[in-house]
Amino acid sequence: MANDHLWKVAQEAEERINELAATSHPLGVDVGTSKIVAARRQGKELQTASQLNAFIPVPYSKFTEKTLTQNAISYYKDGDELVIFGTATEHFANMFNAEFRRPMADGLLNSKERLGWPVIEAILQMMIPKARAKDEVLAFSVPAASDGRNSALTYHEATFRGYFQSLGYNAIAINEGLAVIFAELESENFTGIGISCGGGMCNVALSFLSIPSILFSIAKGGDFIDQAVGTVVNEHATRVKMMKEESLDLSKAPKDKLEKALHIYYQDLVEELVGSLRRAISRAEKLPKADRPLPIVLAGGTAKPKGFREMFERTLRAEPMPIEVSEVKLAADPLTATARGALIAAMYEK
Amino acid sequence: MIAGAKAPDAGPLPRVRPHATTRTAGGPEEPAPARPTLARPDPFVARLEHVSARISDPAAKLRFLRESLAQKEALDERVQAVPVAPVRHLLQRLLGLDRIQHLLHRRDLQGTAADVAGPATARVSGVAALALVLALAAVAWSLRTAPAPAVVPAPGTAVVPAAAPGSPAPATVPPTQGVRPERIWLVEKSATHELWSNGLRIDTSLVVMGAPRAFRVFDRGRGLQPEVFTEPVGILFHTSESDVWPLDAGFNENLRDSTQRLLRYLRRNTTYHYLIDRFGRVWRVVDEGSKANHAGNSVWADGERVFLNLNHAFLAVSFETRWEGGRALPITEAQFAAGRLLTDQLRQRHDIPPQMAVAHGLASVNPKKRLIGHHVDWARGFPFAAFGLDNAYRVPSPAVELFGFGYDDEFLRVMQEPWPGVRLAEAKLAREAAAAGLTPEALRRQRQELYDAWIADQVRADEARTPVAEDTAPGAGATED
Structure with a gap:
């Protein structure tokens, strides 16, 4: 009797989603400090796209503008400067041996950056089309609330919501860690711990059957590593980032000063992350007792270097945890996990 | 616009087992967690x-x-x-x-x-x-295993309108999303209403004046302080204890009439500063610069500051509902939303900290019998967290801690058990008694005498500065609420 009822709910849910897949175009957007990633489903296919959430202003000249146009580089004119934004920024920053700038910091809109919102708007215009139908759902990621940042989070969320609504979407916000769980722990019925290690911060969610029990964030991410390493090795953070993404292997002993510094600061970040997780679980008042060990899934660009998962696992193993952990795994595609999870949330909300 | 891409498949990953409970030197500050155990599946x-x-x-x-x-x-x-x-x-x-x-x-x-x-x-x-x-x-x-039954509310039953399936928030909690102004300001004012920037609309057509607000504060160590204050320092939440009709079109006339009758009564007795009716309308009944007769004999404290009989010091916000069966009948979704807006507005305008917005039931006392809970409105179930306030149920009861008040069987019959703050205050009292080498009862008696002395001080001070004295004497002095 009981199963009959649940099967009916399951059947209706599948029918509804099939119908939606044919008739609507929900979008999932990961609004990250480092990258903005969008995901949508085209029939059974999943499509994703990303842009670097960064920009670099260069002095205006007709020649520069012509070069940018000829090479299909994204830019806009701002007074006597040309603002190059998106993925091409990194290339130009290296070319000019200059630091690129971020429209966001620590997971939220960067209030100190005058060009922050105009650049984000320009990036989003490249990536997000107008809604094709009324009430098309778009789910975008937001970090977890944390002490002293709630009003900034409210502003951040409302600004993005307003923008997406202006494109005709029914915009909903989803916690970044929970989005990772939606994307990666489907086989566990969305039960486990999702961690998104981004450029500005790390977001953590623990959920049971898709219901979040713990959400928190730490304001340390890839940018912190890049800047800290850049300071000690006297390199631009932009260059550190490039080298980190190209060749860093945390499972091997460091072979130079730069790698040594990267190992040190990665370890620092992981220790803070694991320590925060341990404390959050220990302090949780209403955390239910799990009936099975919980998996941990790691996502985000900062989790991408080879050996990161092992470093995290080693650190986790060094101290007892208040819950049993079944496995630590890396997301199938760490860079798109949050956007894919947001897409699932958008389809659910529709 | 979105380039096609397919996520690569992840290979099998090693499993991590729970670790030994030994700790390395220089470990974190938290105590070592107990070895995790698994629950039986539900x-x-x-x-x-x-x-x-x-x-x-x-x-x-x-x-x-x-x-x-x-x-x-x-x-x-x-x-x-x-x-x-x-x-x-x-x-x-x-x-x-x-x-x-x-x-x-x-x-x-x-x-x-x-x-x-x-x-x-x-x-x-x-x-x-x-x-x-x-x-x-x-x-x-x-x-046990069937979908939710459809229970039709009977006449006389008050229910909060249910959320639609898939609604992201509990039924009584309106969405918290959307832009909120950083500051709350008066947008529009007429002879009959005020509109505030957070969406709060106050009907001012029925407002009456009472006695001007003026009160003194006690210091825990030094007793009554000479300074006279005229600005409110807190909010006391009440239930109107009036008729509660079902939210149904068939009871429209009853709903309307009962609110109007209630408003007439409240104006006549200058009972509350604000009433939030069942449809979420906010009525200013007593001018904010006046005291209202809402708190009676009551005690509250904030750090070193102690307040006795709160008619002057606290603003009164009453929800049109009734205490019944050991709790307040549920307020409507509209009342809930309006209550939050009004609380935000009052707190900002009068600089009221979150720990100073409390329920009447937590402050009300019977001085003759030395008992807490003389009135019990919102002595349970007020949504402090949803209103952005500290959980006053967990604050050690000042009447118990500072003045040795207790409770009787009637209180337990109504409440079944005291709120947690009473227990915390009792524990503090017991610790202090032990430290002073007294029995808890002896310390209670000392503290009750202190209450009598302070009330007498307050009456004397207010008599010397009429007309404030009318509600300061224990029992008869405090205007009924």
């Missing part, structure tokens, strides 16, 4: 997972899980409506709801709704409640 959760595992599409799976839990939430809300706690707990156990509470009322994708407020607490009253109890008990076993 039958409902096990069935849910079994069915869910067969769904291949992640979005369909998410929809299935959340809609199944939504049905349990609907059932839980009906059980929460049962006013008698032991019966409520029994039903929760019979229906298996006690084991899945952590999964209910928390479906917000940002995970915020559950943090700001617990489950929707629709309550029912009187005969209707009894009928519901019996009906639920009779069918409890057959309901």
Whole structure:
């Protein structure tokens, strides 16, 4: 009797989603400090796209503008400067041996950056089309609330919501860690711990059957590593980032000063992350007792270097945890996990 | 615009087992967690997972899980409506709801709704409640696995309008999303209303003046202080203790008439500064610069500052509802939303900290009998967290801690058990008694004498500066609320 009822709910849910897949175009957007990633489903296919959430202003000249146009580089004119934004920024920053700038910091809109919102708007215009139908759902990621940042989070969320609504979407916000769980722990019925290690911060969610029990964030991410390493090795953070993404292997002993510094600061970040997780679980008042060990899934660009998962696992193993952990795994595609999870949330909300 | 890309497949990953409980030197500050143990799977959760595992599409799976839990939430809300706690707990156990509470009322994708407020607490009253109890008990076993039953509220039953299926927030919690002004300011003012920038609309057509506000504050160590204050320092939440009609078009006339009758009574007696009626309309009844006769004999404290008899010091906000069956009948969604806006506005304008907005039931005392809980409105169930306030139920009761007040059997009959702050205050009192080498009773007597002395000081001071004295003497002095 009981199963009959649940099967009916399951059947209706599948029918509804099939119908939606044919008739609507929900979008999932990961609004990250480092990258903005969008995901949508085209029939059974999943499509994703990303842009670097960064920009670099260069002095205006007709020649520069012509070069940018000829090479299909994204830019806009701002007074006597040309603002190059998106993925091409990194290339130009290296070319000019200059630091690129971020429209966001620590997971939220960067209030100190005058060009922050105009650049984000320009990036989003490249990536997000107008809604094709009324009430098309778009789910975008937001970090977890944390002490002293709630009003900034409210502003951040409302600004993005307003923008997406202006494109005709029914915009909903989803916690970044929970989005990772939606994307990666489907086989566990969305039960486990999702961690998104981004450029500005790390977001953590623990959920049971898709219901979040713990959400928190730490304001340390890839940018912190890049800047800290850049300071000690006297390199631009932009260059550190490039080298980190190209060749860093945390499972091997460091072979130079730069790698040594990267190992040190990665370890620092992981220790803070694991320590925060341990404390959050220990302090949780209403955390239910799990009936099975919980998996941990790691996502985000900062989790991408080879050996990161092992470093995290080693650190986790060094101290007892208040819950049993079944496995630590890396997301199938760490860079798109949050956007894919947001897409699932958008389809659910529709 | 979105380039095609397919995620690579992840290979098999090693499993991490729980670690030894030994600790390395220089470990974190937290105590070593106990070795984790696993719970037995709950039958409902096990069935849910079994069915869910067969769904291949992640979005369909998410929809299935959340809609199944939504049905349990609907059932839980009906059980929460049962006013008698032991019966409520029994039903929760019979229906298996006690084991899945952590999964209910928390479906917000940002995970915020559950943090700001617990489950929707629709309550029912009187005969209707009894009928519901019996009906639920009779069918409890057959309901264990079925979808939520449709319980039709009987006349006289007050319910919070239910949330639509899939609603991201509990029924009584309006969405917290959207832009909020950093500051709240007066947008528009006419002879009959005020509009504030946070959306608060106050009907001022019936406002009356009372005696001007003027009060003194006690210092824990030094007693009554000479300075006279004229600005309110806190908010006291009340229930109007008036008729509560079902929210149904058939009772339109009763709903309207009962509010109007109540307003006439409140104006005549200058009872509350504000009334929030069942439709969420905010009425200013007594001018804010005046005292209202709402608090009677009452005690509250904030750090070193102690307030006795709060008519002057606190603003009164009353919800049109009634205390019944050991709790306030549920307020409507509109009252809830209006209450939050009004609280925000008052707190900002008068610089009232979150710990100074409390329930009347927590402050009310009977000085002659040395008892707390003389009035018990909102002595349980006020949504402090959802209003952005400190949980006053967990604040050590100042009347118990500072003045040795207690409670009697009648209090226990109504409340079943004191709120946590009473227990905390009793424990503090016991510790202080032990430290002073006294029995707790002896210390209580000392503190009760202190209360008498302070009240006498307050009466003398106010008599010397009439007309403030009218509500400061214990018992007869404090205007009835």
